[in-house]
Amino acid sequence: MITASKAKTDSKDRIFFFLSGILLLSIILYSYWISPLVTVAILTSSLRQSTPLALGALCGLICERSGVMNIGIEGQMLLAAFFGFLVNVWTGSLLLGVISGIAAGMLAGIIFALMTVSMKMDQIICGTIVNLLAAGLTGYFYPTGINATGKLKAYSFPFLSELPLVGPVLFRVSPIVFSTIILVFLVHFLLFFTQWGLRTRAVGEYPRAADTMGINANIVRFYNIIIGGFFAGLAGAFLSLEAVGVFERGMTNGRGFIALAVMIFGKWTPIGAWGAALLFGLALAVQTQLQFDQVLSIPHQFTGMLPYLITIIVLAIFIKRNRPPGSLGVPYEKK
Amino acid sequence: MDDITVLKLKGISKTFHGVRANSDVDFTLKKGEIHALLGENGAGKSTLMNIISGLLQPDKGEIFIHGKRQKIQNPRRAIQLGIGMIHQHFMIVPGFTSLENIILGSEPIKGVTIDFQQARRQIAILSDDCGLSIDPDAVTEDLPVGIQQRVEIFKALYRNAGILILDEPTAVLIPQETDTLFKILRKLVKKNISIIFITHKLQEVMQIADSISVMQQGVIKGVFSPEETDEQALAELMIGREVLLKNDYLPARPGKIVFEVKKLTVMNSRGYEAVSDVSFRVREREIVGIAGVQGNGQAELSESIAGLRKIKSGEITLSGRRMPALNPRKMIENGLAHIPEDRLKHGLVLPFSIADNQILCTYYRRPYVHFFGRNPKAILKNSRKLINRFHIKARGPEEAVQNLSGGNQQKVIISREFSRDSSFLIANQPTRGLDVGSVEYVHKQLIMLRDKGLGVLLISSELDEILSLSDTILVIYRGRVCSIVRKEDATMESIGRIMVRGFE
Numbered sequence: 088m089i090t091a092s093k094a095k096t097d098s099k100d101r102i103f104f105f106l107s108g109i110l111l112l113s114i115i116l117y118s119y120w121i122s123p124l125v126t127v128a129i130l131t132s133s134l135r136q137s138t139p140l141a142l143g144a145l146c147g148l149i150c151e152r153s154g155v156m157n158i159g160i161e162g163q164m165l166l167a168a169f170f171g172f173l174v175n176v177w178t179g180s181l182l183l184g185v186i187s188g189i190a191a192g193m194l195a196g197i198i199f200a201l202m203t204v205s206m207k208m209d210q211i212i213c214g215t216i217v218n219l220l221a222a223g224l225t226g227y228f229y230p231t232g233i234n235a236t237g238k239l240k241a242y243s244f245p246f247l248s249e250l251p252l253v254g255p256v257l258f259r260v261s262p263i264v265f266s267t268i269i270l271v272f273l274v275h276f277l278l279f280f281t282q283w284g285l286r287t288r289a290v291g292e293y294p295r296a297a298d299t300m301g302i303n304a305n306i307v308r309f310y311n312i313i314i315g316g317f318f319a320g321l322a323g324a325f326l327s328l329e330a331v332g333v334f335e336r337g338m339t340n341g342r343g344f345i346a347l348a349v350m351i352f353g354k355w356t357p358i359g360a361w362g363a364a365l366l367f368g369l370a371l372a373v374q375t376q377l378q379f380d381q382v383l384s385i386p387h388q389f390t391g392m393l394p395y396l397i398t399i400i401v402l403a404i405f406i407k408r409n410r411p412p413g414s415l416g417v418p419y420e421k422k
Numbered sequence: 423m424d425d426i427t428v429l430k431l432k433g434i435s436k437t438f439h440g441v442r443a444n445s446d447v448d449f450t451l452k453k454g455e456i457h458a459l460l461g462e463n464g465a466g467k468s469t470l471m472n473i474i475s476g477l478l479q480p481d482k483g484e485i486f487i488h489g490k491r492q493k494i495q496n497p498r499r500a501i502q503l504g505i506g507m508i509h510q511h512f513m514i515v516p517g518f519t520s521l522e523n524i525i526l527g528s529e530p531i532k533g534v535t536i537d538f539q540q541a542r543r544q545i546a547i548l549s550d551d552c553g554l555s556i557d558p559d560a561v562t563e564d565l566p567v568g569i570q571q572r573v574e575i576f577k578a579l580y581r582n583a584g585i586l587i588l589d590e591p592t593a594v595l596i597p598q599e600t601d602t603l604f605k606i607l608r609k610l611v612k613k614n615i616s617i618i619f620i621t622h623k624l625q626e627v628m629q630i631a632d633s634i635s636v637m638q639q640g641v642i643k644g645v646f647s648p649e650e651t652d653e654q655a656l657a658e659l660m661i662g663r664e665v666l667l668k669n670d671y672l673p674a675r676p677g678k679i680v681f682e683v684k685k686l687t688v689m690n691s692r693g694y695e696a697v698s699d700v701s702f703r704v705r706e707r708e709i710v711g712i713a714g715v716q717g718n719g720q721a722e723l724s725e726s727i728a729g730l731r732k733i734k735s736g737e738i739t740l741s742g743r744r745m746p747a748l749n750p751r752k753m754i755e756n757g758l759a760h761i762p763e764d765r766l767k768h769g770l771v772l773p774f775s776i777a778d779n780q781i782l783c784t785y786y787r788r789p790y791v792h793f794f795g796r797n798p799k800a801i802l803k804n805s806r807k808l809i810n811r812f813h814i815k816a817r818g819p820e821e822a823v824q825n826l827s828g829g830n831q832q833k834v835i836i837s838r839e840f841s842r843d844s845s846f847l848i849a850n851q852p853t854r855g856l857d858v859g860s861v862e863y864v865h866k867q868l869i870m871l872r873d874k875g876l877g878v879l880l881i882s883s884e885l886d887e888i889l890s891l892s893d894t895i896l897v898i899y900r901g902r903v904c905s906i907v908r909k910e911d912a913t914m915e916s917i918g919r920i921m922v923r924g925f926e
């Protein structure tokens with residue numbers, strides 16, 4: 088089964104990605120040979136850094152594949168991080184924390200869906216509303232001086248985690264990092280092999296055609312936004328409950344937006360977006376390592392720019408080449 | 423044919439903000455018949471069909487299917503009732519394969535995934551049944567229109583449609599494709615499928631219909647069988663006045679050269695050569711016709727001339743000046759007028775009003791700007807004048823173009839391009855989707871513009887149109903001009919042969 092946006096990677100692109108993949112792999116192997124500890128540290132950190140980006144991108148692409156441009160992911164993540172953390176503090180349960188983080192992300196999704204799908208408001212404005220609302224709410228109600236009650240711990244798979252290089256990187260991981268990898272492949276499968284996926288893509292490309300085939304485009308969009316909220320929520324929960332262990336003001340730090348760049352770079356496919364997220368994660372990890380090692384005397388402000396710089400460059404190159412879903416950003420109105 | 427009624431409409435009325443699209447329509451479809459629905463542009467044909475297929479709700483009236491009164495709230499219900507519709511503008515998801523388009527909305531499921539194997543089997547069975555072949559894995563946007571239409575037919579058959587509605591299916595087809603379509607329709611009728619067929623081409627109606635309904639301004643004017651009527655009578659009933667279906671125009675008296683292309687080579691969007699080494703010239707007071715099966719480079723040719731597509735090599739000269747590539751405004755200011763092939767994509771801004779669409783090329787000039795901004799008075803005045811002159815059916819100049827009927831959308835483009843000061847016109851399929859009255863009007867206007875001094879390049883897959891209007895005829899085949907014929911020497915048969923195989 089071939090779809091245009093999925094398979095229109097022409098052969099030039101394939102060769103480019105293949106060669107850069109090989110190059111990257113050899114660099115990793117070489118550096119593992121030179122200093123295994125630093126390499127493992129960088130790779131583990133890349134995977135961790137890529138997690139919220141990949142989850143955010145999943146949220147973005149589930150919305151966009153059905154034709155809704157969601158720039159409120161940043162806000163959804165922030166709300167999720169906040170509520171996840173609060174519930175964790177109140178109940179002492181990390182699991183409940185994660186669940187309420189996800190619920191917060193989905194709730195923000197419902198609000199966004201009501202505004203964009205039911206009321207047909209401008210999607211960019213609604214996304215901005217969600218972002219402002221999240222920043223305002225979490226900033227205002229943020230209680231200072233609450234102590235963290237721990238964070239999600241890494242789990243070591245027996246045997247597998249003993250393997251060289253891949254063991255510590257892939258099989259000694261914390262739960263959300265690991266689930267993200269599974270979710271990426273799951274969403275990819277759902278999007279390209281199930282009824283839900285086919286209908287989602289049809290609604291995103293040409294909602295009127297879907298409508299004539301008895302598919303209610305607006306309902307599809309509505310629940311896709313809510314499903315997207317699940318992923319944004321999980322990303323937020325990851326930030327406060329797994330990565331940092333406390334909530335900080337504005338702790339998403341633009342990740343919701345970088346996730347959109349990641350999604351575009353990955354051509355609106357989950358696996359593509361994951362690859363892009365890993366690349367960004369790597370950039371972030373290298374940056375931290377540089378600061379940590381003090382090997383180069385670059386001011387940290389400059390290394391800190393790295394991920395944002397990459398975002399701009401990637402968007403400049405790819406936003407024109409990669410074709411978005413046909414009806415992206417246009418509310419669907421019946422005749 | 424049995425005399426069983428499969429579909430009956432009683433007193434259907436529909437109004438759009440004060441515009442009566444259908445008023446008190448009665449309509450009967452019998453089992454296994456092909457029922458042609460005729461009517462001028464904006465008569466309300468598409469509206470009526472959209473009501474049957476659940477896309478629109480009537481304000482009043484009843485629908486009976488197999489004698490039972492039904493309410494068709496949405497397309498899903500229509501599909502359940504066995505109604506399949508092929509829309510004037512195809513409802514195909516461009517990036518999807520034929521298979522994906524066919525099963526969309528009625529996917530066979532195995533476990534959690536779509537059962538693609540099962541879908542393939544079903545499509546193969548349908549193929550055998552109806553003698554229709556299709557490549558399930560082809561991406562639909564790359565397919566020629568005739569095949570896209572076949573995908574649409576498959577969509578309906580896949581859902582076991584017993585009533586098939588085709589809204590102007592032949593408007594985009596070449597004669598050979600039309601013949602194929604008619605063969606398909608005859609086969610379907612034998613399988614007891616009933617068909618409603620909308621068209622503006624009267625000879626097709628006489629050729630295929632079992633009964634004919636004529637609509638005018640939302641009202642059914644009468645139902646006939648092809649034996650008791652003829653093309654002329656139908657045309658007059660539709661338009662409400664006498665129409666000349668065939669015209670012999672005075673020959674041209676060409677002047678000096680206004681437009682010339684030399685050794686033009688153009689690539690298509692996928693990087694293949696679509697126009698190869700084409701040279702020709704158009705003189706004042708002359709219509710040069712380009713005949714050819716659609717998809718032989720006409721679109722790329724006219725786009726490159728209009729400055730919308732990159733030229734690989736060659737040169738274009740307009741009014742004695744060599745034109746830079748990719749500069750539509752320069753072309754327009756030098757006297758180019760352009761009726762593009764794809765009206766929705768390249769001709770109109772759909773959400774904009776009629777008035778604004780009519781000044782798309784001149785909005786920055788007087789009288790449409792004054793002091794600091796637009797001059798709404800002048801814009802509206804221009805629009806009212808054009809709406810009257812071209813008989814555009816709409817509530818007024820402020821109506822959004824997307825609300826117009828297909829034929830009236832085409833008239834908006836024509837009104838804009840014909841009313842501008844220009845010295846050279848490319849008209850690509852100018853009468854596609856127009857009713858006979860409007861076709862006659864556009865043809866007369868083309869001749870009038872020619873006699874006023876314009877050079878015209880007419881691109882059309884309607885051989886009739888090419889033969890009756892052009893003074894010189896070029897036949898294009900696989901991007902090359904294969905033959906240049908003077909009007910006197912041209913016959914339908916010889917040109918038709920060159921069109922399909924590149925030589926006599």
Ligand SMILES: Nc1ncnc2c1ncn2[C@@H]1O[C@H](COP(=O)(O)OP(=O)(O)OP(=O)(O)O)[C@@H](O)[C@H]1O
Binds near residue numbers: 443461463815825
């Ligand atoms: N959504 C809409 N809003 C307002 N007016 C509409 C709408 N849809 C159709 N109309 C009007 O209803 C009338 C009938 O339109 P319809 O599309 O049914 O015509 P038609 O017979 O199919 O014409 P054509 O041959 O040009 O396709 C037209 O005057 C059109 O402007």
Ligand SMILES: [Mg+2]
Binds near residue numbers: 467469589827828829
């Ligand atoms: Mg119509």
